[in-house]
Amino acid sequence: MDSSSQAPTSNTKKTPEDYQELKGHEAVAEITKETENHGKIINDSVHGYISLHPLLVKVIDTKAFQRLREIKALGMASYVYPTANHRRFEHSIGTAHLAGRLIQALAVRHPTLNITHDEILCVMLAGLLHDIGHGPFSHMFDAFMESMHPSESWKHEGVAGKIIDYLLDPKNGILYREFKNYGLTGTATAIIKKMIEPDGKEAKDRLFLYQIVSNKQSGIDVDKWDYLARDRRQANEGGSFSHQRFIDFSCIIQVKAKDGSVSSEIAYRDKEMDNFYDMFNVRYRMHKKVYRHPVVLVLDSMMDDNGEKNALSNIFKYDQIGNGAFLLATDESVRFLINNTQQPTDVQEAQKIQEAQKILERIAERRLxxxxxxxxxxxxxxxxxxxxxxxxxxxxxxxxxxxxxxxxxxxxxxxxxxxxxxxxxxxxxxxxxxxxxxxxxxQLSEEKLSPMxxxxxxxxxxxxxxxxxxxxxxxxxxxxxxxxxxxxxxxxxxxxxxxxxxxxxxxxxxxxxxxxQDIEQTSRAQTEAETVPVKKRMP
The missing domain is CATH 3.30.70.2760 (Alpha-Beta Plaits)
Structure with missing residues (x-):
């Protein structure tokens, strides 16, 4: 993908105030126009043809995002499911696509909510950037780093926030000007980060915006829709659900809490209940059969041991995410680093490096x-x-x-x-x-649910x-x-x-x-002793 996408030309250039005035149908129409005139179209194996807004293309064409091409979505699972070798790159694009479809559908259905051009862009960008903080071997890296540095609370969502800060820094951020061209000011950075990792303090009249990419309330979000569909397809596992129906039968309702406060939240038609059960069941099956298959867990344990022995966790500094080694870290770069590390002069450290290299050799030769x-x-x-x-x-x-x-x-x-x-x-x-x-x-209760x-x-x-x-x-x-x-x-x-x-x-x-064999030999010896005739002594 090239970076030929452009911001609006000088004849149609809008100010941030102009973008703020675009709401509901007008905002969706402007997003569609910008995408058609300056965006890109790609053919995805799950969603078919995807149209990408030009600002999303600018984000994709950065080194920080391109790194996701080299991060396998399912970590070590491809050693068990050889075709499950897709990357975080395509999953992120698929999530952005679904996020855009859902927020635009809601904007059209609820014109009185005045969903703005900025909000639509932020939701799509949050979908695109939600996994940019993943390290080598995906979720396995999170668990490893958190175990080695528990005080830092290492999570890929938090790392994503630091990378977004780096990319949108007003002084040196390579995307700051691009975002400004589309009316996204400094507040957009905080909004996108909160959409990726909600903290429960979101404005109640805009709560639905923070239930699209990462829904902490129900776990139903576009991230899950894409990774379950994509992972299941690549691993060739059964089970299905329709995320298209989720989008078609979604709306925004006013939910009254026990304390009397009212929030605007996403809701779905009651007839989609079985479809949601199918989705939750697919999630359960994928965790049991693919993500945490016994051999996958063995491989994860070996890689955990590998990282601990070669002090891998000390290479990546949480407070230096933007310009540190993390933005160069991929599955293969870590393997290369381990196999080509110069032997330390310290005997104990040299032994640890050799043990780490031996683990990689064992994995390659399947001596698990x-x-x-x-x-x-x-x-x-x-x-x-x-x-x-x-x-x-x-x-x-x-x-x-x-x-x-x-x-x-x-x-x-x-x-x-x-x-x-x-x-x-x-x-x-x-x-x-x-x-x-x-x-x-x-209002639902256990009694109202199907007994099946x-x-x-x-x-x-x-x-x-x-x-x-x-x-x-x-x-x-x-x-x-x-x-x-x-x-x-x-x-x-x-x-x-x-x-x-x-x-x-x-x-x-x-x-x-x-x-x-020991039991058989013992048994045979006993049998022979019992069957050998005892010679009588001659008188």
Whole structure:
């Protein structure tokens, strides 16, 4: 995509005040005109032909946004689903497209709300920029950085805000003048950032603007519509829902809170309830079958270990996002950095780098961490399953200090919660619905829902891993792995869990074969001893 898109020509150039006067139908007409005259059209695999406003094209043609071409949307999942190798780049464009369609549809349906040209542009830009803060390997990088620097509360939404500040800085921001040409003044920066990460302090008469890209109330937003449709298509997983119907049957209603305050919020026709259940079910299935597939979790764990060993977290500084190394960070650049790091003079640091390089080599050769087993944790919904606590209980179940130390180094316990987006609660109860011909919120309760709908919306399972694999295991490791497997089985039995053992693992297979061979040899020796006739002593 080139950067030939232009701002309005001198003959049609408008002032910020002129843009502010464009509202409702007029604002949508102006956006359409600008897009047709100076925008770009691309062919997307999910949405077909997408028309991009010229200001969006200017944002896309920056180095900060182009970096998303090299960030896989699903991180390490492409090692399990080879076709799921799409990037954050196309997802961001798809989200901007859906955001524009929804806000323009609402502007036309509700002319009295006076949705402005600026507001429409800000919503589309928020959709485009909402993932610009993602690091290498997407969500896995967030979790890793937050674990290494908990005081910084590292989230890609917050990083996106810092990059937006960098791009729109009045002194040096490369997009500041472009935004100004379309009437977007300094307040636009704060509005776009808040649309990406609402904080609950938004103006109530404009709350609907902050429910389009990132809806904290119900979890229903254009970001989710695009990534579920795109990820499901690329992974070739079943299930479907119609985001087109969501747009067609959306409107803005006045919602009265318990404290008497009234807010303008997005609502959907009550007949779309089944369509929303389909969407939430697709989300649950994608998390369980793709995003947190057991092997994907193994690969994520290996990359976490990799980053910790080579001090990857120290390269990216949260307070230097705009002009630091982060804007050069992609999946491949991180791999290159690890494989080509000069060996430090410090022996311990050099050893860590070598271990990190070895992990990358193991991933490439598919010599992954051993999966000991997996179990459902049938705890009460309120009880938190803590992996470190479980590992400690398993390690201390064997009276051997060396085994405890081995577990601390090699045993990984990963609890995973799967839900419909609202933890243990029914997400439908958080959606604003309206009835045909009514302009107020329909009050829902469990009793009004179909009895065929699910009653449980959350489950937790636990994955048990070992960092060792067949080629790394000496006799002591094999013994400890065998002891760890037995301790995991014992812990599951004590908690009335059923452990699904992954018998395909080579190490466990070889251990099982050796056990069977030992038993067979012992049994054969006993049988032979019983069948050999005893010679009688001659008189």
């Amino acid at each position: 961490y051993t999966i000991i087993g997996r179990t459902y944790a049938n705890k009460t919904p309120e009880e938190k399953v803590n992996g470190k606590v479980i590992r400690a209980k398993i390690a201390n179940s064997v009276a051997d200090e060396e085994f405890v130390a081995w577990c601390e180094k090699n045993l990984i316990v990963l609890p995973n919660e799967f839900n419909y987006g609202m933890k243990t609660k029914n997400p439908i109860l958080f959606v604003n619905f309206y009835e045909k011909g009514q302009d107020e919120k329909q 709908m699910p009653k449980t919306f959350s489950e937790t399972d636990i994955l048990f891993l070992c960092r060792k694999e067949d080629k790394d295991c000496d006799e002591k490791d094999k013994k400890f792995l065998q002891d760890a497997t037995a301790a995991v089985e014992k812990w599951c039995a004590e908690n009335q869990y059923v452990l699904k053992s992954m018998k395909k693992d080579k190490t466990l297979q070889s251990m099982k074969r050796k056990q069977e």
